[in-house]
Amino acid sequence: MRGELKDAGFSLLPVGPNSLEWPEYKLKGLPDDLIYLDEKVPNVIDYKSCSPYVFKEVKRFNRWEDFLKSKYHWIRHAPGQTMLYIPLLKQNDYDVDPEASILYFKDKDSGEKHQVFIYYDDPYVQILLNGLKKVNEYVENKTNIEADYTDDCRWCDYKGYCFKDEQVLRNGLETINNEEAERMLIRMKELEPSNEEYKKLHDQIRTEFLGHNVIIGDFKLTTTDYNQSTYQIPPEVKEQYKQSVQRQRFNIDQLTKVL
Numbered sequence: 001m002r003g004e005l006k007d008a009g010f011s012l013l014p015v016g017p018n019s020l021e022w023p024e025y026k027l028k029g030l031p032d033d034l035i036y037l038d039e040k041v042p043n044v045i046d047y048k049s050c051s052p053y054v055f056k057e058v059k060r061f062n063r064w065e066d067f068l069k070s071k072y073h074w075i076r077h078a079p080g081q082t083m084l085y086i087p088l089l090k091q092n093d094y095d096v097d098p099e100a101s102i103l104y105f106k107d108k109d110s111g112e113k114h115q116v117f118i119y120y121d122d123p124y125v126q127i128l129l130n131g132l133k134k135v136n137e138y139v140e141n142k143t144n145i146e147a148d149y150t151d152d153c154r155w156c157d158y159k160g161y162c163f164k165d166e167q168v169l170r171n172g173l174e175t176i177n178n179e180e181a182e183r184m185l186i187r188m189k190e191l192e193p194s195n196e197e198y199k200k201l202h203d204q205i206r207t208e209f210l211g212h213n214v215i216i217g218d219f220k221l222t223t224t225d226y227n228q229s230t231y232q233i234p235p236e237v238k239e240q241y242k243q244s245v246q247r248q249r250f251n252i253d254q255l256t257k258v259l
Contacts, residue, residue, distance in 0.1 A: 001047040001106055001113075002033060011036040012045075020092045025132045031085045034096060044085045044101035048078065051179045055107040055114070064118045071186050072179075073152050073217065078103055080128050082118045087125065150218060181205060182217035185252065206250045220253045 006012060013034040021028050034042035050058065054072055061067055064079035082101045089096050098120060105114045135158060138145055147153075147162040184201045191198035205221070213222045227244045 001049070001104060005035065013042055015089070015094070020088050022088050022091045025129055026136050027084070027088060027132060029081070029085060029088055031082075031089070031101075034094070035102065041095050041097050043097045044082060044089070046078070046082050046085070046101070046103055048103060048105045049108050050105060051183075052107055052109050053183045054179060055105060055110075055112065058105050058116075059112075059114045061116055064116070064121065072182070073150075077152075079118050080124065083120055083125050084128060086120055176214050176216060178216050181208065182219070185216060185219045188252070202252075205252065210248060210250050220251075222251045222253070224249050224251065 002012060013036070015034060016030050019028040019030045031044045032047045033045050035045045036042045048058075054075065057070060057072070058067075058075060061070075064083075067079050068076055070076050082103055085101060086096060086098055090098075100120065101118045103116045103118055105116075106112070137143070139158060139161060143161075145162045149159075149162075153159045153162070184205055188198055188201045188205070191201075209221045209223075211223050215221070225246050226249050227246055
């Protein structure tokens with residue numbers, strides 16, 4: 001994406017290579033690039049390569065507030081991340097446009113692109129910074145936190161402080177990033193179990209993940225073993241031929257409902 005913009009004649013200024021720091025908030029980050037749209041100061045630009053399913057959604061978004069309604073956690077966070085780059089850069093003596101940054105999306109399959117100007121919203125940024133302060137205080141004071149596990153938690157470095165005893169963080173559960181499976185799981189929850197599309201999606205998910213204990217987005221997928229008694233002929237002496245056979249039961253639970 002960077003190369004395509006350069007080929008189109010845009011002037012780009014890379015940042016880094018090391019992460020920028022804002023010690024007051026213990027915040028670290030690094031925008032993808034700074035782009036000159038005029039000859040004055042550059043704008044922050046962040047590249048987002050995504051699946052066709054995600055791109056179809058973000059293509060409808062034209063304001064930063066639209067992103068907050070997304071089904072995908074990383075899309076909901078994108079405007080805040082991009083806004084925070086502006087004060088972070090200023091803290092590190094970069095001169096950037098204080099009013100707007102750019103989210104630049106690309107469909108990984110079709111190559112189609114969509115850009116959204118993210119206009120800086122100081123009240124929203126203050127909410128994020130206040131949240132960072134609270135998290136830092138909790139960690140420093142080793143405060144016990146009561147929280148519900150959601151898909152926003154899965155990539156958080158601090159989730160161990162909130163869920164020290166939660167089964168979701170133990171017993172072999174692995175958090176994975178699978179946009180296609182997450183899309184199917186979200187769609188399944190929108191359908192009635194009797195719906196044919198629901199059954200088809202459930203069979204696809206079961207086939208791919210049977211035998212694995214994973215978290216995808218806001219969903220926990222687990223497989224448990226159980227014993228089932230089977231009887232062989234002849235029926236008149238079936239108790240004599242009773243056998244115990246181990247089978248697997250596949251479960252899909254929405255994390256915000258089960259924890």
